[in-house]
Amino acid sequence: MLAAARWLIYRDLLLAMRRRGDVATALLFFLIVASLFPLGVGAEPNLLRAIAPGVIWVAALLSSMLSLGRLFAADHADGTLEQILLGAAPIGIVALAKGFAHWLVSGLPLVAIAPVIALQYDLPSSLYGVLALSLLLGTPILSLVGAIGAALTLGLRGGGVLLSLLVLPLYVPVLIMGAGSVEMAGAGLDPGGQLLLLGALLVFTAAFAPWAIAAALRISVE
Amino acid sequence: MTTAIRWFWFASPHTFFPVAGTIARWCAVAAAVFAVAGLYVGFFVAPTDAQQGEAYRIIFIHVPAAWMSMFIYLVMAFWAAVGFAFNTRLSGMMSSALAPTGALFTFIALWTGSLWGKPTWGTYWVWDARLTSELILLFLYLGFMALKAAIDDPRRADRAGAVLAIVGAVNIPIIYYSVQWWNTLHQGASVSFTKAPSMAAAMFAGMILMALAFWMYSIAVALMRLRCIIKERE
Numbered sequence: 001m002l003a004a005a006r007w008l009i010y011r012d013l014l015l016a017m018r019r020r021g022d023v024a025t026a027l028l029f030f031l032i033v034a035s036l037f038p039l040g041v042g043a044e045p046n047l048l049r050a051i052a053p054g055v056i057w058v059a060a061l062l063s064s065m066l067s068l069g070r071l072f073a074a075d076h077a078d079g080t081l082e083q084i085l086l087g088a089a090p091i092g093i094v095a096l097a098k099g100f101a102h103w104l105v106s107g108l109p110l111v112a113i114a115p116v117i118a119l120q121y122d123l124p125s126s127l128y129g130v131l132a133l134s135l136l137l138g139t140p141i142l143s144l145v146g147a148i149g150a151a152l153t154l155g156l157r158g159g160g161v162l163l164s165l166l167v168l169p170l171y172v173p174v175l176i177m178g179a180g181s182v183e184m185a186g187a188g189l190d191p192g193g194q195l196l197l198l199g200a201l202l203v204f205t206a207a208f209a210p211w212a213i214a215a216a217l218r219i220s221v222e
Numbered sequence: 223m224t225t226a227i228r229w230f231w232f233a234s235p236h237t238f239f240p241v242a243g244t245i246a247r248w249c250a251v252a253a254a255v256f257a258v259a260g261l262y263v264g265f266f267v268a269p270t271d272a273q274q275g276e277a278y279r280i281i282f283i284h285v286p287a288a289w290m291s292m293f294i295y296l297v298m299a300f301w302a303a304v305g306f307a308f309n310t311r312l313s314g315m316m317s318s319a320l321a322p323t324g325a326l327f328t329f330i331a332l333w334t335g336s337l338w339g340k341p342t343w344g345t346y347w348v349w350d351a352r353l354t355s356e357l358i359l360l361f362l363y364l365g366f367m368a369l370k371a372a373i374d375d376p377r378r379a380d381r382a383g384a385v386l387a388i389v390g391a392v393n394i395p396i397i398y399y400s401v402q403w404w405n406t407l408h409q410g411a412s413v414s415f416t417k418a419p420s421m422a423a424a425m426f427a428g429m430i431l432m433a434l435a436f437w438m439y440s441i442a443v444a445l446m447r448l449r450c451i452i453k454e455r456e
C-alpha cells in the first residue's frame with residue numbers, strides 16, 4: 001500500500017522533472033499575476049503592504065488551480081489511470097499520493113517563492129515566516145480539494161473553465177484563513193488561531209478528500 | 223419484507239410520475255393561496271416599521287427566499303447522496319430538478335437583499351458575512367448545474383453531481399464560519415444588522431405565510447421539472 005503510494009509519487013515527480021516547462025509555467029503565472037496588481041492599483045507602498053497577503057494568496061490559488069487540469073488528464077488519455085485503478089492499491093491512497101505529488105510540484109515552490117513577492121510588496125520581513133507557514137499549511141488543501149474537481153471534470157468538454165467554477169468556491173475558507181493569518185500578524189496580533197484552523201482544515205481535508213477523489217475517479221473512468 | 227418493498231415502490235420513475243403530477247397540482251394551488259394571504263398580510267395588515275419605514279416590507283420575500291436557498295441545497299445534497307448510495311434513478315433526477323429552484327431563490331435573496339440595503343444601509347452591497355456566504359452558495363449551485371450540464375450521460379452526470387453536492391454540503395458550514403471570522407477581522411467595512419425591535423405578530427405571520435408559499439412553490443416546481451426530466455430520459 002505504502003509502496004504503491006511511494007511509487008506513484010516518485011513517478012509523478014519524475015514525469016514533472018521530464019517536463020520542467022509545465023512546472024515553470026505555473027510558477028511564472030504566480031509571479032506575473034502578483035506583479036500585475038501594483039500596475040493596476042498603483043504603487044503606493046502603504047496600499048501595497050495592505051493588499052500583499054491577499055494578492056499573494058489569490059495568486060497562489062489561481063496558479064494551483066491552473067495546473068490541476070493536468071493532474072489526471074495525461075494518465076486518463078493513455079490508459080494509465082485505468083490500470084492504476086484496477087491495481088491492488090486502495091484508490092483513496094492513490095488519490096492521496098496524486099494530490100501530494102501535485103502539491104510537491106505546484107504548491108511547495110510557491111512557499112519558497114512567496115517571500116520574493118512579499119519583498120516586492122514591501123511586507124515587513126518579520127511576516128515572511130507566517131506567510132510561508134500559512135502557504136505551507138494551505139496549499140496542500142488546495143491540491144486535495146482541487147483534485148476532487150479535476151477528477152469530476154476528467155474528459156469533459158470545457159473542463160478547464162468548469163473546473164474553476166467547481167473548485168474556487170470551495171477554496172474560500174483557505175483563502176480567508178491563509179491571508180487572514182498574515183494580516184493578523186501584520187496588525188501585531190497572534191496569528192496562531194488562524195494557522196491552527198488552517199492546520200485543522202488540512203487534517204480534515206487529508207482525511208476525507210481522498211474518498212471524494214476516489215469516488216469521482218471511479219465515476220469518470222467507468 | 224413488505225415495508226422494505228414499499229420504500230422503493232415510489233423510487234421507480236414510472237410509478238412516481240403520476241403521483242408527482244397530483245402532488246405538484248395541489249402544491250401549486252396551496253402556493254397561490256398562501257402567497258395571496260402572505261402578501262395581503264405583508265402589505266395591508268403588518269404595521270409600518272418604526273425605524274425602517276415601508277422599506278422593511280421586502281423581508282416578506284427576502285427572508286423566506288434566503289431560508290429556502292439554504293434548505294433546498296441540503297435537500298438536493300440529500301437526494302444526491304441517496305441516489306449515490308442506493309443507485310436509484312429518481313433520486314438523481316430529483317436533485318437535478320431542485321437545483322434551478324435553489325439557485326433562483328439564492329438569486330432572489332441576494333437581489334431583494336441589495337434592494338433593501340440601499341435605503342437602509344445606504345449601499346446596494348456590503349461584504350457582510352451573510353451576503354458573502356449567500357453569494358458563494360449561488361456559485362455552488364451554478365457549479366453543480368454546470369457540471370451536470372457538461373456530462374452527456376445522465377447516469378454519470380447524476381453520480382458526479384452527487385459527489386460535488388456532498389462535498390459542497392460538507393463545505394457549507396466551513397465556508398459560513400470562515401466568512402464570519404473574516405468579517406470580524408475586517409470590522410471597519412462591515413455594517414452590522416441593526417438589532418430589530420421585537421417583531422410584531424402580523425409581521426411574523428406574513429413571513430411565515432410567505433415561507434409556506436415558497437415551500438409549496440418549490441415542491442410544485444421541482445416536481446413539474448422532475449416530470450419533464452422523467453419524460454426526457456425514460
